[in-house]
Amino acid sequence: MRSLLLVIGALLLAHIALLLAHPAPAAIAATTGGLDVGIVFDVGGRGDKSFNDGAYRGGERAEQALGARVHFIEPGEGSDREAGLRLLAAEHMQLVMGVGFIFTDDLTALAKEYPDTRFAGVDYALALDSAGKVIPPPPNLAALKFREEQGSFLVGALAALVGKSKKLGFVGGMDIPLIHKFEAGYRAGVMYVCPDCTVIAQYAGVTPEAFRNPGRGKELALSQYQSGVNVIFHASGSTGLGVFEAARQMDRLAIGVDADQYAEAPGHVLTSMVKGVDAVVLDQIRRARDGSFHGGVQEYGLAEHGVGYIYDEHNRALIPDSVHARVEEIRAGIIAGRIVVPAVR
Amino acid sequence: MSLALAFLAQTLRIAVPYLFAAAGGVLAERAGIISLTLEGFMLGGAFSAMLGSYWSGSPWIGALCGIAGGVALALLHAVSTIRFKADQVVSGIAINLLAVGLTRYFLKLVFDSSSNSLRVAGFSAGTSTGSLIGGLLHNPLIPFGLLIIPVVAWLLYRTPFGLRVRAVGEHPEAATTVGVSVKRVRYVAVALSGALAALGGAYLALDQHQFTDGMSAGRGFIALAAIIFGRWDPVRAGIACLFFAAAETLQIQLQGMQAIPSQFVQMIPYVLTIVALVGLVGRAMPPAALGRE
Numbered sequence: 001m002r003s004l005l006l007v008i009g010a011l012l013l014a015h016i017a018l019l020l021a022h023p024a025p026a027a028i029a030a031t032t033g034g035l036d037v038g039i040v041f042d043v044g045g046r047g048d049k050s051f052n053d054g055a056y057r058g059g060e061r062a063e064q065a066l067g068a069r070v071h072f073i074e075p076g077e078g079s080d081r082e083a084g085l086r087l088l089a090a091e092h093m094q095l096v097m098g099v100g101f102i103f104t105d106d107l108t109a110l111a112k113e114y115p116d117t118r119f120a121g122v123d124y125a126l127a128l129d130s131a132g133k134v135i136p137p138p139p140n141l142a143a144l145k146f147r148e149e150q151g152s153f154l155v156g157a158l159a160a161l162v163g164k165s166k167k168l169g170f171v172g173g174m175d176i177p178l179i180h181k182f183e184a185g186y187r188a189g190v191m192y193v194c195p196d197c198t199v200i201a202q203y204a205g206v207t208p209e210a211f212r213n214p215g216r217g218k219e220l221a222l223s224q225y226q227s228g229v230n231v232i233f234h235a236s237g238s239t240g241l242g243v244f245e246a247a248r249q250m251d252r253l254a255i256g257v258d259a260d261q262y263a264e265a266p267g268h269v270l271t272s273m274v275k276g277v278d279a280v281v282l283d284q285i286r287r288a289r290d291g292s293f294h295g296g297v298q299e300y301g302l303a304e305h306g307v308g309y310i311y312d313e314h315n316r317a318l319i320p321d322s323v324h325a326r327v328e329e330i331r332a333g334i335i336a337g338r339i340v341v342p343a344v345r
Numbered sequence: 346m347s348l349a350l351a352f353l354a355q356t357l358r359i360a361v362p363y364l365f366a367a368a369g370g371v372l373a374e375r376a377g378i379i380s381l382t383l384e385g386f387m388l389g390g391a392f393s394a395m396l397g398s399y400w401s402g403s404p405w406i407g408a409l410c411g412i413a414g415g416v417a418l419a420l421l422h423a424v425s426t427i428r429f430k431a432d433q434v435v436s437g438i439a440i441n442l443l444a445v446g447l448t449r450y451f452l453k454l455v456f457d458s459s460s461n462s463l464r465v466a467g468f469s470a471g472t473s474t475g476s477l478i479g480g481l482l483h484n485p486l487i488p489f490g491l492l493i494i495p496v497v498a499w500l501l502y503r504t505p506f507g508l509r510v511r512a513v514g515e516h517p518e519a520a521t522t523v524g525v526s527v528k529r530v531r532y533v534a535v536a537l538s539g540a541l542a543a544l545g546g547a548y549l550a551l552d553q554h555q556f557t558d559g560m561s562a563g564r565g566f567i568a569l570a571a572i573i574f575g576r577w578d579p580v581r582a583g584i585a586c587l588f589f590a591a592a593e594t595l596q597i598q599l600q601g602m603q604a605i606p607s608q609f610v611q612m613i614p615y616v617l618t619i620v621a622l623v624g625l626v627g628r629a630m631p632p633a634a635l636g637r638e
Contacts, residue, residue, distance in 0.1 A: 008435065011435075011439065044459040044460060044558065045459050046459065047453060047457055047458040047459040047460065048458070048459050048460045049458060049460050049461075050460070052459075175607065175608075175611065200601050200603065201603070202597065202600040202601060203600070203607065203611070205611070206611050207563075209559070209562045209563055212557065212558060212559040212560065212562055213560070213562035214549075214553050214555075214557050214560055215359075215362070215549050215552070215553065215560065215562070215564075216562070216593075218552070218553065219355060219358065219359060219593075219594075219597055220597055220600075222355070223351070223355065223597050223598060223601055224601060226351055227601060238460055238461055238557040238558065238559075238560075241461055241553065241555065241557055242553060245469075245552075245553050245554060249469055
């Protein structure tokens with residue numbers, strides 16, 4: 001019993017020490033004049049090859065192009081996310097951003113607490129009240145959302161045009177509405193160019209672990225490839241690395257998500273459905289500087305360069321010119337509103 | 346026919362990490378040390394296997410490094426619980442958290458990434474439909490994983506060491522009176538459990554040709570469930586591992602057919618577990634000295 005208390009005591013002490021030590025590097029006093037922006041990364045921090053790296057690029061570009069001073073905080077697990085945001089708000093940053101839907105509740109609470117500070121949440125998840133209506137975010141909080149379904153629609157059309165099979169695959173991470181959006185757009189894109197195609201959609205699980213389970217991703221992809229699928233689109237975080245591994249092993253194609261994932265399996269990544277986190281971060285910092293910042297829900301789709309797909313010197317060989325032309329035509333159709341993309345399955 | 350073969354091959358591929366971890370966990374638990382640590386050992390093993398393969402270019406050396414990583418974590422756990430008599434559950438949780446933190450830290454240090462390592466040399470099972478079962482031999486860890494259960498059963502029931510393990514797990518005082526060093530037996534059992542669970546992790550990393558953050562994804566806990574499910578007997582625990590793997594495979598295959606709502610399909614492994622636990626296992630009796638000094 002005594003030893004148990006000792007262990008708990010030691011852990012507690014270490015924990016408190018870490019809490020005190022962690023935010024220190026970011027505690028740079030905000031100087032007057034100029035534009036000070038604070039960005040708190042999602043778990044994983046820089047080097048995630050996805051959201052956080054995109055936000056970092058956006059911040060860097062804002063420093064070069066707009067002369068902003070951007071302060072980054074990389075939280076560990078759990079509660080110090082809120083502490084990071086609070087620290088930045090207390091330092092009177094002109095704009096405080098949280099990267100990732102995980103910041104939704106913390107941002108909402110802090111925006112109410114600091115009504116004079118501007119907040120922005122990338123991938124902010126809108127809450128619904130008991131009547132099923134959307135609860136609007138506070139007026140000083142910009143809820144930034146991506147129209148993932150539009151980008152997914154394009155890669156769906158591309159997959160069906162290139163795939164040489166009536167079966168197309170989809171591997172999702174956690175079985176939640178956010179990921180269903182990808183599936184819905186992808187499915188609609190496939191059907192748009194190939195009405196008699198079918199989409200096999202599978203999810204890795206029902207817990208957040210489902211985004212970090214490449215072993216499961218590989219098995220899901222192997223079973224899809226074995227059933228005659230030639231192209232799989234994944235929206236599953238690092239679970240998707242298993243999908244790429246399966247694509248290598250079976251010599252088939254896969255489609256990346258969030259960032260350009262070509263390097264994960266060169267020659268087997270048809271394209272990637274990218275989210276322009278950097279463009280969104282830059283846009284918000286520019287708005288904060290120009291005074292055109294406003295709260296509320298802001299959606300970034302194809303037209304705003306919030307989503308898109310990769311077509312460059314790496315994957316050009318995998319995509320025939322006629323297919324590329326067709327997909328560009330569809331893109332123009334979506335931007336012009338001629339094609340309406342569903343966001344729910 | 347090929348569907349049944351595909352099912353079997355997939356079940357075996359999924360079962361291998363469970364089998365390694367459960368084989369190790371049975372040894373530690375039978376010696377009286379709670380195996381909450383399997384998850385951490387797997388993650389540590391996966392990371393050090395990847396690192397070994399990255400630096401040497403050989404997956405075999407990678408697997409050996411994986412074992413070394415698992416044993417290092419296991420000895421830490423052994424020292425804290427056996428030498429310093431820390432609570433086994435608390436120490437186990439600490440080891441799991443430590444494994445998450447350490448792997449993340451070194452991933453960033455070596456590869457400057459918080460998500461995944463570079464691609465390394467590894468083993469992959471062949472998946473051509475012609476020889477689905479033969480393809481399993483392409484990854485030598487798969488036959489090892491299937492053999493490890495009988496080996497551990499033999500070790501536990503047919504060797505003097507196994508007798509000592511069971512004695513210190515059931516009645517350490519009695520073992521002491523006949524001259525068995527309880528501490529030494531427990532140290533060896535925990536180190537072996539670290540080595541075996543780490544091989545399960547090494548399988549994951551070498552099959553993926555890379556390490557990704559948190560890639561063990563709860564498999565160590567499933568192995569622990571399999572141990573309890575198998576009433577601390579290696580063969581029964583191995584069967585439980587195969588059962589869990591088959592349920593997962595069923596879930597994957599049924600999801601692909603899309604005949605049943607996905608929510609029901611996602612429930613299959615959990616529902617099967619509850620049904621089997623209630624209906625088949627009966628009362629589970631842990632080793633008498635489990636968790637005690």
